[in-house]
Amino acid sequence: MSPIGVFDSGVGGLSVLDALRAELPQENFVYFADTAYAPYGERGDAYVIERSRAVVEQLRREHGIKALVVACNTATTAAIHLMRAEHADLPIVGxxxxxxxxxxxxxxxxxxxxxxxGTLASAKYAALRASFAGSAEVRSVPCDGLVKAIEGFDAAGISALCERYMQEAGPFGDGPTQVDTVVLGCTHYPLVKDELRRHAPSSLRFIDTGVPVAQQTRRLLASAGRLADNGHGGLRLESSGDVAVLEAAAARWLGLAAGAFTSA
Structure with a gap:
């Protein structure tokens, strides 16, 4: 059974993979972390486009994927329109x-x-933000270094950066000029949601896109007649860097035992 490809610049897309596996338990997945070329979020569009093209071509060539989930906000904003044009036969979710x-x-x-x-500087984000002008006050908070800290299991760095960026995202509360909802606009950030919550009132809402992406993936597969209708599903982890780092991240962030997946 052909797998669904999922890719990110690193381990952040594991948060999306978790939602995908819950929504589509009978499907096989291959997750590719492009860690040798990360981080994407602090690079230019041309770099991200080049890497995104290389990854999707590799996943098609080596695994014959039946759909692709681009589990990376930066790669989506920079490259998904080109990937869809160049792979028109492949359902692609960003x-x-x-x-x-x-x-x-x-x-x-x-x-x-x-x-x-990178996401916040993109034309796609600017257009998205502009579409809500007049209906909401939107504050953008670039979180430099947080992806690197998460990738490196740097507990002290994660703690310090979460505190810093949550301060920049506030003030929080239910008052007329206070922020009551925070969008986690990078797939890495849901992995440290508990740490982010330490610096906010319990009433603060966090929004991420893992579940809607999983639901959209199901809809596209169903419309293409590609949904698996039996089996238990499987998971393969691959990386352009050290796959052991990805295995450790899957174990830490998703609680996956070593026997739950195969690796390159």
């Missing part, structure tokens, strides 16, 4: 910061978006 559900959920009309500098 990410964007969840501003629409955040604005809908906010009672105060004040929303903060935590994301990489």
């Amino acid at each position: 990410l964007e910061p969840g501003l629409k559900p955040a604005v809908a959920a906010s009672r105060t009309g004040h929303v903060s978006v935590m994301a990489t500098r």
Whole structure:
């Protein structure tokens, strides 16, 4: 059974993979972390486009994937339009910061978006933000270094950076000028949601896109007649860098035992 390909610049896309496996338990997945060329979020579009093209071609050539989930906000904003044009026969699902559900959920009309500098500087994000002008006050918070800290299991760095960027995303509360909803605009950030919550009131809402992406993947596979209808599903982990780092991340962030996957 052909697998669904999932890729990110590193381990952040594991948060999306978790939602995908819950939504589609009978499917096989191959997750590719492009860690040798990370981080994407602090690079230019041309670099991200080159790497995204190389990864999708590799996944098609080596695994015959039946769909692709681009589990990276930066790669989505920079390259998904080209991947869809060049692989028109392949269902491709991408990410964007969840501003629409955040604005809908906010009672105060004040929303903060935590994301990489690359995502926040993109034309796609600018257009998305502009579409809510007048209906919500949107604060953009570039979280330099947080992806690197998460990738490196740097507990002290994660703690310090979460505190710093949550301070920049606030002030939080239910008052008329306070932020009551935060968009986690990078797939790495849901992995440290508990740490982010330490620096916010319990009423603060966090929005990420893992579940909607999984639901959209199901819809596209169903419409293409490619849904698996039996089996238990499997998972293969691959990396352009050290696959042991990816294995450790899957064990730490998703609680996956070594026997739950195969590796390159």
